[in-house]
Amino acid sequence: MSYAPEPSDRALLWRLAVIGGESPLNGLDKPKVDPKVRKRLKAAGFTEEETRKPPTGGRGILHISISEKGWNYLAEHTTAPLSSRANVVPVLQGFLAQLDRFLTAHNLSLADFFRLKPQSNPPSEPTADPQRNGTPxxxxxxxxxxxxxxxxxxxxxxxxxxxxxxxxxxxxxxxxxxxxxxxxxxxxxxxxxxxxxxxxxxxxxxxxxxxxxxxxxxxxxxxxxxxxxx
CATH class of the missing domain: 1.10.10 (Arc Repressor Mutant, subunit A)
Structure with missing residues (x-):
């Protein structure tokens, strides 16, 4: 049976996504990450974990990151509900920070963003550069x-x-x-x-x-x- 992330699992994935996709586990302790959620996501291949030693030396720190499978899942389930019991404030704050950077980079106002309408005929993606050995x-x-x-x-x-x-x-x-x-x-x-x-x-x-x-x-x-x- 294929694994389907639960609302609490999606909350953690989005929490990682809005800060760039990875973080030391101890950087996600407010609120504390549920070990069951973390283990479910890792077992299903939606996240990856690695122990890294700090540049200054000392004990290794566990890092958790979204895998490509996890990114693809979020892209296909952007409106899936999150757990009502999860603290989604960090997710909202992260989204607002990303929104601010997007508006600045594209010289848009917040009003412009909310008035944007999807294109009826979205432009096709550019073809691969033949000098890049066919890389998409x-x-x-x-x-x-x-x-x-x-x-x-x-x-x-x-x-x-x-x-x-x-x-x-x-x-x-x-x-x-x-x-x-x-x-x-x-x-x-x-x-x-x-x-x-x-x-x-x-x-x-x-x-x-x-x-x-x-x-x-x-x-x-x-x-x-x-x-x-x-």
Whole structure:
């Protein structure tokens, strides 16, 4: 029998989604995560868990993240009810923060957002770039996760430098090839700018390991989102 998330399970998935899809478990303790809910989602493959050691050392911390299966489920069940017993305030607050970033990025007012009407003939997605070996265009979910991670690393500011090493660490569950292809396509469309670090003293081992190569073979170490970097 296939697993169908319960309303309390969906509440936890949305709670993770609105903060970028992952969090240390101890960062979700207000309200406290029900162990039964967490175990159900993990057993069904909707979430993944990993123990990570803090950069400063010490005891490992359990991190929980939404899997691709979990993201797909949320995309297909956006209006499914949440548990009336769950504290959905963190979900609402997260959604409002995401809404604020969306309105700012698209230069829309709140009134514009509520007056938006669906297009009768939505534009088709762009075809794959033949120079990308037939790689399909990035999914909306993956692009949003990149934007969310960038916002967390940049303190919510656009057009500031973020190291690819930090971005990769924040999105460690995404296959490297998928992340690289998406970043290159965002750069091609003008939504992102990728640069190399020219000062050898700025390039650390993490930067060398996280380097992104353009189709021409040029190295890139940092990313700017929201406009041309300076």
């Amino acid at each position: 265009p990035p999914t909306i979910a993956l692009t949003q996760r990149i934007l969310d991670a960038y916002n967390r690393l940049s303190g919510g500011r656009l057009n500031v430098r973020v190291r690819l090493a930090d971005l990769r660490e924040a999105l460690a569950d995404i296959p490297r090839s998928a992340l690289d292809n998406t970043l290159l396509q965002l750069a091609t469309s003008g939504q992102a700018a990728l640069y190399r670090l020219d000062n050898p003293l700025e390039i650390h081992e993490r930067d060398r390991e996280a380097v992104l190569l353009t189709p021409a073979g040029d190295p890139r170490h940092v990313i700017y989102l929201g406009g041309q970097g300076s």
